[in-house]
Amino acid sequence: MNSKITLLLLLVFTQVYCFAANPEEGKKLFQARCASCHNVNKKLTGPALKGVEERHSETWIINFVKSSQKMIKAGDRDALEVFNQNNQVVMPDHPDLTDDMIRDILDYVKEEASKAPADEAPFARPTEKEPNLMPLTIYNFPFMVAYLLLVAIMIILLIFLVNLKSYEKHMQDKKDK
């Protein structure tokens, strides 16, 4: 009995430990060190980082994050181009970040970027973002039921009114006699 509980606890702890790994760490680093100038999907002071791993090699990115100015001064063309495209704002050096920490940040950027499309194109799938925008078609079950109910009520009301009228007429005829 006791050993079963120990095993269970061990399982829970390893699970928690696993979940605390990579992109989570990258997210914390990103928010603490990069988010003041960078967003994954929007340009702030620095460019949007979405797809950055397609624009540059991993080694290039790691070197750039550690010291972009060193690369620019060494004559790296890509670094100079990015620098010029961003009004020559200097990105501060991050010499204390290890390669693995920067990889974690990139993992987070990738994860965040893959979530983006639904948000970025609000008209692509409007009903997913705002279910109340779902168009009213007969394929919409609650609408169909409400519609049929309304039609039924109207028909019943019509029949009732017609009956009422003929009843009134009937009574009138009786009186007249």
Ligand code: HEC
């Ligand atoms: C003070 C603002 C600032 C901070 C903080 C900052 N950056 Fe930047 N970053 C920039 C600017 C500005 C550029 C554009 C290049 C330039 O002007 O040198 C840039 C460019 C980049 C690029 C190249 C992007 C591309 O599209 O080519 C990468 C990658 C990058 N930053 C990663 C990071 C990471 C990772 C961090 C956090 C560890 C970070 N930056 C923190 C301002 C900043």
